Amino acid sequence: MPEMTFDVRWPDGTTASCYSPSLVMHDHLQAGSRYPVADFVERSSRALQEASDRVRARYGMGCASAAQQEAEIRQTASAFDDAAEVEVLRMEPPLPGGAA
Template sequence: MPEIYFDVRWPDGQQERCYSPSLVIQDHLDAGGRYPVGDFVQRCESALGEASERVKAKYGFYCSSAMDQLARIRTRAEDFDPSESEVLVEGFKPGAR
């Protein structure tokens, strides 16, 4: 299953590299896209949940790395107003094989 990283810039200017075990994240986020924090979290919840389900379908267990990443995104998002602050998706980078 191809993994991918996505680089985001939080409203305070901090950059973070995030992980997805599946390319499905690209169905939910666009490179260069700006999303209100609340919308960004919801998109990540959908994408990482779907990615984890794909891992389960293929390997028989959910992807703990996807759920750990989602937890970090949720925690980080708590620092910002969910509707007024924006997260920038700077781009995607294929994972190592």
């Protein structure tokens, strides 16, 4: 199961490198796009839950790292207005075939 990272810039200009145990993030976020904080939290949380479910299906337990990443995103997001924007800077690795 390929894992990935996605780098984001928060509304205050700080950047963070985030982890996902699955490439499913590409189904929810796009590099170079901006999302209102509330939308980013919803999209990333849904994707991280899907990623954890994939780990559970394969290994019999969810992914603690995905849960921790979701908690960190929610904690950081709580400092910003829901309408402020988060920018997705990079997603690595890209989808096979360069579709990302």
